Amino acid sequence: MIQAQGLCKAFAAIQAVDGFTLQVERGEIVALLGPNGAGKTTAMRMLAGFLRPDAGQAAIAGFDSMRQGLDARRRLGYLPEHAPIYREDTVLDYLRFVARARGLPRAEAVQALEAVFAGLSLNAIAYQPVATLSKGSARRVALAAAVMHRPPVLLLDEPTDGLDPIQKQQVRAMILELSKQSAVLMSTHQIDEVLSLCPRTVIMAGGRIRLDRTTDELLQQSRYHNAVSFVAQESIAARAALEGLSGVSGFEQNAVDGRLYVFVQGSKPQNQLIAERLAHRQVPYQDMRLEYGRLDEVFAKTVAEARA
Numbered sequence: 450m451i452q453a454q455g456l457c458k459a460f461a462a463i464q465a466v467d468g469f470t471l472q473v474e475r476g477e478i479v480a481l482l483g484p485n486g487a488g489k490t491t492a493m494r495m496l497a498g499f500l501r502p503d504a505g506q507a508a509i510a511g512f513d514s515m516r517q518g519l520d521a522r523r524r525l526g527y528l529p530e531h532a533p534i535y536r537e538d539t540v541l542d543y544l545r546f547v548a549r550a551r552g553l554p555r556a557e558a559v560q561a562l563e564a565v566f567a568g569l570s571l572n573a574i575a576y577q578p579v580a581t582l583s584k585g586s587a588r589r590v591a592l593a594a595a596v597m598h599r600p601p602v603l604l605l606d607e608p609t610d611g612l613d614p615i616q617k618q619q620v621r622a623m624i625l626e627l628s629k630q631s632a633v634l635m636s637t638h639q640i641d642e643v644l645s646l647c648p649r650t651v652i653m654a655g656g657r658i659r660l661d662r663t664t665d666e667l668l669q670q671s672r673y674h675n676a677v678s679f680v681a682q683e684s685i686a687a688r689a690a691l692e693g694l695s696g697v698s699g700f701e702q703n704a705v706d707g708r709l710y711v712f713v714q715g716s717k718p719q720n721q722l723i724a725e726r727l728a729h730r731q732v733p734y735q736d737m738r739l740e741y742g743r744l745d746e747v748f749a750k751t752v753a754e755a756r757a
């Protein structure tokens with residue numbers, strides 16, 4: 450559904466995107482993660498056909514984004530980073546206009562409007578002029594405009610940027626629903642969003658894709674994967690009890706909440722063993738967890754390696 454082959458784009462001396470190759474199928478939600486300036490927006494603009502690549506090709510649902518731009522855009526819902534909707538219309542009139550511009554037949558347009566108004570809670574702002582909307586409301590209206598025609602491909606550039614926690618949940622639920630029949634590529638800076646929504650993650654840095662894996666595989670690369678953590682009043686006694694225990698390779702204590710992390714060698718979970726040892730040595734502890742891994746750590750490591 451989304452295909453990119455060797456996309457490149459330079460702005461003067463800056464190589465913003467350098468050989469971007471990616472394929473996303475219907476039913477997938479792929480997170481595009483990267484530090485500021487990694488090239489995410491530039492790559493998305495080329496995919497959407499809004500920016501001509503210096504080299505490479507992009508296609509949306511089989512249509513070349515540049516040479517068959519109209520056909521490609523009909524099948525695309527694109528939410529740009531800064532969606533420009535400076536209009537005097539009310540939200541309702543603006544979205545009616547978008548439905549007409551998309552060529553939706555009347556009955557379908559009514560259904561589509563009902564769906565986005567309900568899904569994104571737009572009723573309270575239906576009669577507010579678009580130009581006076583708050584940042585979060587403007588973002589939701591822009592998203593409504595991008596997805597209203599239920600396209601098979603969605604390119605969403607930071608879709609929940611500027612939204613409050615309730616709105617974020619709503620937007621994420623809508624993206625999940627839309628992904629059942631669409632291919633979704635979304636950039637984000639929010640790790641919790643990736644973990645809750647995106648089974649696959651692409652990490653970009655310096656214009657290039659550095660990692661493209663399932664999010665689970667990335668979590669397994671984290672040094673926290675299979676670490677055992679707990680809270681102990683007497684953390685020194687806890688460390689002493691576990692020091693030298695077979696497989697234990699190190700400790701780390703969180704400076705903020707005091708949680709102790711015990712790192713273990715190998716891929717076998719050792720929480721049972723650790724719990725038994727603490728009980729045997731009569732060291733009280735609470736809230737023991739087997740850690741799954743940290744995406745922020747894998748992200749930081751990948752970016753640091755790209756910059757080295």
Ligand SMILES: Nc1ncnc2c1ncn2[C@@H]1O[C@H](COP(=O)(O)OP(=O)(O)OP(=O)(O)O)[C@@H](O)[C@H]1O
Nearest residue numbers: 460463464465483484485486487488489490491492
């Ligand atoms: N129109 C432009 N003219 C000149 N330089 C540009 C232009 N657009 C992007 N760049 C540069 O290209 C690089 C990649 O920018 P891009 O916006 O694609 O990154 P990004 O990963 O989306 O960043 P962010 O997370 O901050 O949105 C940056 O160095 C940026 O300054």
